[in-house]
Amino acid sequence: MMRIDILTVLPEMIEGMVNCSIVKRAQDKGLAEIHLHNLRDYTTNKWRRVDDYPFGGEAGMVMQIEPIDRAISALKSERDYDEVIYTSPDGETFNQPMANSMSMLNNLIILCGHYKGIDYRIREHLITKELSLYVCVSVVGILFCVR
Numbered sequence: 001m002m003r004i005d006i007l008t009v010l011p012e013m014i015e016g017m018v019n020c021s022i023v024k025r026a027q028d029k030g031l032a033e034i035h036l037h038n039l040r041d042y043t044t045n046k047w048r049r050v051d052d053y054p055f056g057g058e059a060g061m062v063m064q065i066e067p068i069d070r071a072i073s074a075l076k077s078e079r080d081y082d083e084v085i086y087t088s089p090d091g092e093t094f095n096q097p098m099a100n101s102m103s104m105l106n107n108l109i110i111l112c113g114h115y116k117g118i119d120y121r122i123r124e125h126l127i128t129k130e131l132s133l134y135v136c137v138s139v140v141g142i143l144f145c146v147r
Helices: 011-018 021-028 065-078 096-102 120-125
Strands: 002-008 032-038 083-093 107-112 129-132
Touching (some): 011 021, 065 107, 065 120
Parallel strands (some): 002 107
C-alpha cells in the first residue's frame, strides 16, 4: 500500500479532494493511505505563522524552513520515504510515465506550495523532487489546473 503524507497550510482545502472520487476508492480498496498534515501544527510561535519575508528584502512572503523541517523530520522518524516532493510551477511537469514509476513507490511526502514560494534552503536540503502538476498552479498552490 502506498502512503502519501501531504503537508499544507490549508488542509481543509484538500480534504474534499482526497475523500471522494478515485482517490477515495483507492483508499477504500487499501491501495493508498493519505494523511493530511497542517504545517501550522509544527510552528513554535503563538500565532502559528509559517511565512516570513524573504532574505534580501524581496516583495512577498515565503514559507519558513523551520515548520517544514519539523514536519518532515517527524514523519521521517516514523518511516523511510522514497520521495519528498514540492509542488511548484517551477518543477518538472508531471506526466503519465512519471505517474507510472511513482505508483511503485511506498511512501511519499508532498509539500504543497503557498505564498510566493519557500525558503531556498528547503529546496536545497529537504526536497528530493519538484513537480508541476500542470503549467500553472492556482489557489495558493494547493489546487492545480488540470485538463
